[in-house]
Amino acid sequence: MTELTLVQAVNRGLFEAMKKDPDVILLGEDIGVNGGVFRATEGLHKEFGAERVIDTPLSETGIIGAAIGMALYGLKPVPEIQFQDFIYPAFDQIVSELAKYRYRSGGQYPCHVVIRSPYGGGVKGGLYHSQSAEAYFAHTAGLKVVIPSSPADAKGLLLSSIHDEDPVLFFEPKRIYRSVTGEVPDGDHRVPLGQAATVREGTDVSILAYGAMIPVAALAAEKLQEQNISVEIIDLRTLVPLDEKAVLASVEKTGRPIILHEAPRFCGYGAELAAILAEKALYSLKSPVLRVTGYDTPFPYALEHLYLPSPERVIAAVHTSMKSG
Amino acid sequence: MTELTLVQAVNRGLFEAMKKDPDVILLGEDIGVNGGVFRATEGLHKEFGAERVIDTPLSETGIIGAAIGMALYGLKPVPEIQFQDFIYPAFDQIVSELAKYRYRSGGQYPCHVVIRSPYGGGVKGGLYHSQSAEAYFAHTAGLKVVIPSSPADAKGLLLSSIHDEDPVLFFEPKRIYRSVTGEVPDGDHRVPLGQAATVREGTDVSILAYGAMIPVAALAAEKLQEQNISVEIIDLRTLVPLDEKAVLASVEKTGRPIILHEAPRFCGYGAELAAILAEKALYSLKSPVLRVTGYDTPFPYALEHLYLPSPERVIAAVHTSMKSG
Amino acid sequence: MATAVRDARPKVENPPGGLTPDELLRAYRTMVICRALDERCLTLQRQGRIGFYAPMQGQEAAQVGCTWALQSEDWLFPAYRELGVALVRGVPIPLILDQFIGNQGDELKGRQMPNHYGYRRFRFVTASSPVGTQITQAVGTAMAAQYRKEPIVTVTFFGDGTTSSNDFHAGLNFAGVFSAPTIFFCQNNQWAISLPRERQTRSETLAVKAKAYGVWGVVVDGMDVHAVYRAVREARQRAVEGQGPTLIEAQVYRFGPHSTSDDPKRYRSESDLALWKERDPIARTKHELIAAGRLTEAQDLQLWETARQQITQAVDKAEKTPALDPRTMFDDVFASLPPQLQRDRDELASFLPPEAKP
Amino acid sequence: MATAVRDARPKVENPPGGLTPDELLRAYRTMVICRALDERCLTLQRQGRIGFYAPMQGQEAAQVGCTWALQSEDWLFPAYRELGVALVRGVPIPLILDQFIGNQGDELKGRQMPNHYGYRRFRFVTASSPVGTQITQAVGTAMAAQYRKEPIVTVTFFGDGTTSSNDFHAGLNFAGVFSAPTIFFCQNNQWAISLPRERQTRSETLAVKAKAYGVWGVVVDGMDVHAVYRAVREARQRAVEGQGPTLIEAQVYRFGPHSTSDDPKRYRSESDLALWKERDPIARTKHELIAAGRLTEAQDLQLWETARQQITQAVDKAEKTPALDPRTMFDDVFASLPPQLQRDRDELASFLPPEAKP
Ligand SMILES: Cc1ncc(C[n+]2csc(CCOP(=O)(O)OP(=O)(O)O)c2C)c(N)n1
Ligand SMILES: Cc1ncc(C[n+]2csc(CCOP(=O)(O)OP(=O)(O)O)c2C)c(N)n1
Ligand SMILES: [Mg+2]
Numbered sequence A, B: 001m002t003e004l005t006l007v008q009a010v011n012r013g014l015f016e017a018m019k020k021d022p023d024v025i026l027l028g029e030d031i032g033v034n035g036g037v038f039r040a041t042e043g044l045h046k047e048f049g050a051e052r053v054i055d056t057p058l059s060e061t062g063i064i065g066a067a068i069g070m071a072l073y074g075l076k077p078v079p080e081i082q083f084q085d086f087i088y089p090a091f092d093q094i095v096s097e098l099a100k101y102r103y104r105s106g107g108q109y110p111c112h113v114v115i116r117s118p119y120g121g122g123v124k125g126g127l128y129h130s131q132s133a134e135a136y137f138a139h140t141a142g143l144k145v146v147i148p149s150s151p152a153d154a155k156g157l158l159l160s161s162i163h164d165e166d167p168v169l170f171f172e173p174k175r176i177y178r179s180v181t182g183e184v185p186d187g188d189h190r191v192p193l194g195q196a197a198t199v200r201e202g203t204d205v206s207i208l209a210y211g212a213m214i215p216v217a218a219l220a221a222e223k224l225q226e227q228n229i230s231v232e233i234i235d236l237r238t239l240v241p242l243d244e245k246a247v248l249a250s251v252e253k254t255g256r257p258i259i260l261h262e263a264p265r266f267c268g269y270g271a272e273l274a275a276i277l278a279e280k281a282l283y284s285l286k287s288p289v290l291r292v293t294g295y296d297t298p299f300p301y302a303l304e305h306l307y308l309p310s311p312e313r314v315i316a317a318v319h320t321s322m323k324s325g
Numbered sequence C, D: 001m002a003t004a005v006r007d008a009r010p011k012v013e014n015p016p017g018g019l020t021p022d023e024l025l026r027a028y029r030t031m032v033i034c035r036a037l038d039e040r041c042l043t044l045q046r047q048g049r050i051g052f053y054a055p056m057q058g059q060e061a062a063q064v065g066c067t068w069a070l071q072s073e074d075w076l077f078p079a080y081r082e083l084g085v086a087l088v089r090g091v092p093i094p095l096i097l098d099q100f101i102g103n104q105g106d107e108l109k110g111r112q113m114p115n116h117y118g119y120r121r122f123r124f125v126t127a128s129s130p131v132g133t134q135i136t137q138a139v140g141t142a143m144a145a146q147y148r149k150e151p152i153v154t155v156t157f158f159g160d161g162t163t164s165s166n167d168f169h170a171g172l173n174f175a176g177v178f179s180a181p182t183i184f185f186c187q188n189n190q191w192a193i194s195l196p197r198e199r200q201t202r203s204e205t206l207a208v209k210a211k212a213y214g215v216w217g218v219v220v221d222g223m224d225v226h227a228v229y230r231a232v233r234e235a236r237q238r239a240v241e242g243q244g245p246t247l248i249e250a251q252v253y254r255f256g257p258h259s260t261s262d263d264p265k266r267y268r269s270e271s272d273l274a275l276w277k278e279r280d281p282i283a284r285t286k287h288e289l290i291a292a293g294r295l296t297e298a299q300d301l302q303l304w305e306t307a308r309q310q311i312t313q314a315v316d317k318a319e320k321t322p323a324l325d326p327r328t329m330f331d332d333v334f335a336s337l338p339p340q341l342q343r344d345r346d347e348l349a350s351f352l353p354p355e356a357k358p
């Protein structure tokens, strides 16, 4: 065990995977000599060389297209998109190609690429260094979507993603890259994909969240505890495939779901959670399904502290929920 | 009034807008001399010339980027994306630029572009000529999303879109481009954005649908009528901004919602409808919120008839709903 | 004759030998099968027996000449019009027809429109429709082979219109920077559906775009199987020697419609077509073989006859092959079936007629 | 000295006159303000008084020379580093500082990071972060002006790294095909964050990429304000005369970090920087003015002093300007507020401290 920040845990995960398997190759902008703009690949260029930690030209289309070609060949590329906001030039390669290769070829061409990218707000990044775009990918059949919220999960989920057989979008909550630290198992630590974690047990309300919203949920839960409201927090960890069982079990227990994410609400990932509850847990619901999310605006700069879901907004939603039914 | 097919109504709408306003300009692949691969722009090149019906090189990035530049200048460009499946190379321009121009400039640069594109399956187009990508755009703050289901609406909503002030994604159900005909008002016929239509009144079940699913819902409703089940069909017409009132009113009346679309279910547009119901109509629900949608796979070729929601699948969902609660 | 240019230094090469007479005869046979199959597919589509077809008549010499110059270990990244490439690579005709029909014999499991096939064992990657996406992928595979020190090349096929795509730009640029052993084989058939080459880009040639990436650029007469063969062989040699990638522009003409959904009369003149048809690669190659005494008219007729019979048999077989099991719709989305897709699969099964249930 | 090339025909031009001595002095004054403001912003960021800054030192001559050659009707499409362009165009310094702080005076309503400003009345389009997206837009605006027969040009600014973007490719290609009156002004500052120019693309120059689109290509010494001015004037002339677009590569060097989040010591040597600093455009222009007897050292000191005072005043004012009303967050998503956003707005208002309520 080593005490690490979240971004250090990502770094250790990459190191571990590369050490074990020469087929693991990194590519992206500024990831080599510079060690990544968030230092997620720090030291790897020196350790593994320019052949395996490839500084690419400024083209996300090229990065993902090339990564797909490498994967077809049999390597395990782990491209980095510098900010999730800049993934859109690669959208065609991801949605039309990466997601569909195995399917369209009748299983002949699996295409195992793990795309790493920091996402989310809270770093004063404005419209283009703050987005949470997970819903686009979650809606795209053929992609797995993973978002860790702790250093141990970051390393464990990343290693599982790299050892998976399917394409994975691995989104890292940059807001808590350094603010969250924790004990991380050394070596080839794996956290299985598709399993949510109950990060806090409770009986009154279920908060369903992921990524940088987990600490926000935790803060809210602490305060609510003082008011004798017992909050359960489910950290989804893998958005696709979703651990539906864990979600339903918690909501069947509490009857009061609060969905929490920082992406805009309309057609966001939380809509799917709500839809699943409205279909499969309807008779357990004691209150309407509430969503606390980013607002349906582009991500603002000066007012980001008011845009992002805060513990206060979560608490207000919990109060609303407790008063219902 | 003239009897037209849906694609002819689109053509008449474009003609009307161009005749009235020299600022309306079309651009896209094969839309000029060739009249569009679906003939939506037939005759317009001859009528209005190559300056206003611009055949572009094969680049959706270029088409939408150029259209945005034209809109900034003050023209009203109406670009065509040949198939919605090919919109992804323009995703960055749409999501990062078109959706955010007005916002990021503090209102200085409105950016009114109407992107037309045929969407959906049922034409044996396989993975890349069949997709329904509306959820990506509905999730993107700053874009309006419109989908007509009848010739009169196609013309009326298109003209309203062109006369709107915001960017509009106008998706045309190509499966019913020619199979659906109807009376279309001549001249500058407008159907306001943001208003759903009750295309069939009923009391037992509400089907919430749009585009090419409206005829499917209608067929199901006919059959269900024979079984004395009274189906109401709400045609959303505008997905963003959603006519929430109409949706809630219908579901509050019937208590049994069925959401119907051909896009994959997971994080599809229907999830948002379900989420809204789970928040705002929970106490009116007599049955779980059911979704009948495309499956969570890429769009298949040989089996598309089984992939697309059929009247049978809708009827089965209605029966499930009727048995609940 | 090939003109190879690198950066700003144009260089004209004298043609060394092209195909040997024996090879030429074999290549011609493949071109004949290609043409015959293409014609048949157009008929099958018109009769409603297949759903779609994108013909490649006029491009036989380019495709056959190119693929002839490669090794079977080389990876091919086709677009949707590469019938000649598939045939030279050895993809059996029945397999192609199974794909066109989307039956149980289709190794792609009926997932794709006709023309969009691909077979891992032939290192012939499954095509997709969005133009250009294969280009960056081919570069990535070349980089991977380079990393593994396998002395092969990747070859990506695309049209004149596709030079405008994002992936063309990114792919050529990456290939230049990383000296990826990739051959960019552009079949300039003068049209991108209705858009003529001159309206696609204002560059003098398509090959000159190589300068933008510091890679080799070659223009070649795509109606001349020797010239294409030579240009590709040279490009391959350069690539495996670490001299970097080549963009080859093979100038051809699309004799037929863009696809069975297209009506070229709407946008192009018959007279242009007629001019290009005088350079029909099949007639030209036949002429050469006859002049060289390697083929008689009677033997030629026999070639066509054999090809057509072979095709008829394959069509018969493909049409008799049973339809796909609908449950296969849910395979291959992921490596294994997640619970959610299992539910979808069960739901679908419940709607199938009894005889389709297992 | 500018080298203009079109297609394959390179052409060397002899420099006609650059800026007049009077103009040069005024241009120099702007360059001084530019440098002084840039230095101040770096300090403000270090002190936590603004959140981010991307400096442009080393690029003053390129930006000032370019913009000097334009008409005020011409539309500008900047990236995030175009301070010199904004100043020549007349954007007041206080307005820029309001944007950096995101206060009530910010005409962008605090929506964007510092550097990403834009002002419709100056025909200076609001910048965004994704690189290159402004390029195709500039072409579209040029096509629109052409359609309306307004004899203007659009000028789009971007860096060496951005030549790899999708929009560079699409924009240049559209401009070539449609003869759009656009000037593509590429400031090759040798770095895209940590990636050096040679690893960005293997082309000989960036300007040679013009050949791929059949447009004019020019390399110019971006440290020489005259040379830049001349090249842009010529390009403008060609564009409005219908001779089509020009890609200008202004060779400069980024003296500072990529942004305040960047540490260039991780990836580049001080010696390279030192070499380029010898060509500092400000020292060079000052030297010329002094040699020509248009400026004394004392006057120069005065220029700097005035600039710094002006900036201090603007900073003071900006820091005293009240913060934005949080409710503005919901404006400008659409032309009018839809009910759903009205609800969001009300929700937010309920969380605001009482004093912030209206
Ligand atoms: C990204 C994208 N946009 C549009 C299309 C529709 N489309 C299919 S083929 C084609 C023209 C391609 O022309 P070219 O590259 O010259 O190839 P050719 O068909 O002539 O072989 C177009 C526009 C597409 N397949 N992909
Ligand atoms: C599409 C996209 N990808 C990545 C980035 C992150 N990024 C910001 S600036 C930059 C380098 C730009 O280099 P260049 O074009 O040379 O301009 P310069 O910063 O040197 O002025 C990168 C990679 C971005 N802004 N947009
Ligand atoms: Mg072509």
Ligand SMILES: [Mg+2]
Pocket: D159, D160, D161, D187, D188, D189, D190, D191, D192, D193
């Ligand atoms: Mg640069």
